[in-house]
Amino acid sequence: MKITLDHMYMVTGLLLMVFALRSLTDRSNGKRVGTALFWALYAVTFLFGNAIPSGIIGAMVVVMALIASCKGLGLGFYGEASKEEKRRQADRFGNSLFLPTLVIPIVTFLVAKFTSLGALVGLGLGSIAGLVAVMALTKDGLGRSINEGRRLIDAIGWAVILSQFLAALGFLFDKAGVGGVIAQMVSSVVPTGSALATVVAYCVGMALFTMIMGNAFAAFAVITTGIGIPLVVVMHGANPAIAGVIGMLSGYCGTLMTPMAANFNVVPAALLEMGDKNGVIKAQVATAIPMLCINIALMYFLAF
Template identity: 45%
Template sequence: MIGLGFVYLVAGSFFAACAILGAADRRWGNALFHALLAVSFFFGDRIGDVGNGVLVLALVAVATSGRMRRGEPVEPTSPQGPLLALALVIPAAALGGTLLFKQVPALVDPGQVTLVALAVGVLLALALCWLILRRTPVEGVRAGRRLLDEIGWAAVMPQLLASLGAVFALAGVGEVVGGLVGGAIPDGSVLGATIAYGLGMALFTVVMGNAFAAFPVMAAAVGIPLLVRHYGGDPAPVAAIGMLAGFCGTLLTPMAANFNIVPAALLELKDRYGVIRAQAATALPLLLFNILLLWWVIR
């Protein structure tokens, strides 16, 4: 059965290729950083908690050493028509594969169909680029490595912050927050619980920089005990709409550096928070819409 092992193999192979290309260009800091990521994908389930902890500390040490260099400048080229269509192959394959693989549960792990379909989409897009544009997969890896070099250590910030959310959940932060929120919500108020959940997802995301980090806390505090168990809400929309509310917070925080600060630096914007200011007009109405949508679904 195809599962996360396949996804980790694809991701690990990409980072290993980036490490080799970086070493060939004598970009030693970048090469070591990518090599450590490759090790985590290839052997993370074999080296244990201590080994993974040491690996994360090594990643932090490399990232803060100042040895990582930005990507090399690229000469501008005229846009090519097929590029957009080929880029859309990845989300199309992820959606189509998710629907298809669910029909054959013996082929793909039912809990990982989307990730497997996404990895298949990446490989399919690379193959089509080779056939249509006559560009080898190595050129695709080179372009991906150049983008990673531009982003730097912030490329792994979502994973680090998501791990922080899991740590907070295991430490019982969700229960503490739930006790405080529960005392402030009027008894029997579905709207109050919905507002607390949606607003809490956005605010925790603003603080932590990642909706995946905020979700374990707010799900344990409000989502599961109140919206699902007490008011009988369907867990699927509670989780999905809650994440959308959290993503509204992502649009508003410099903590989401890979989304909001790195693009401003790459585009050389004079206003370092220009991306956030531009997104606020979308994030706030969208947050309100998500809260009302969830209230309508549950009531």
């Protein structure tokens, strides 16, 4: 039997279901019912996502969003170790603590490189291998590691579903024809006689539309067919390969500046338990804007 991504979704779903059940019995969590319901619904989308009609899944997602917006998620009790205890443990295990964290990327890499299973299945298998490694090292059981996992996912909270949710929004924006309107607006204000002006329009257009869609890949087709090809390539004769790749990199500058790219900007802020959920974006703006200018210059000097 070949291991597929669906098996990894099954494991994730089971883990989330255990989180849900433990949340429900966690009396120290004042919002245990909301928390449990949220993780249980999420678990169902992993376990039965392909079997349930997508309209029902959509409704479940809306319910999850409503639970989160009504502040229905809370923190519980996870039997955490004290700071002193952790220091003692660090002294006891030393640098061997790094080994299980390295098992995850190494197994991911090996699976991606030497099997036909793909990197995502690799990540799943790597996590399982890492779990075995950490339990062997610390002699702790599965229950404790699940509780620690629950501590982390409760700290991330609703932000965990934001990336998947935003992908749906990108699709709906596309349906409404948002991209076409933006491309039209940009090309109507650009002085098309100047090659530099069209390059600026293409690069800035990529960055802006990426910020709206949260994803440079989603922005690329729209802005390249709307601005890049007609104005930069056809009108001014830029090399399409060079203009294309630098256009995409300009889109990445937009990714650095938008909460819509939740998996890169918002989820990490939650994962790192930062006070300010937009802190990562704020740190990145001072890199993203100069990089956008550099990309404009590179396209202007290299693509013609």
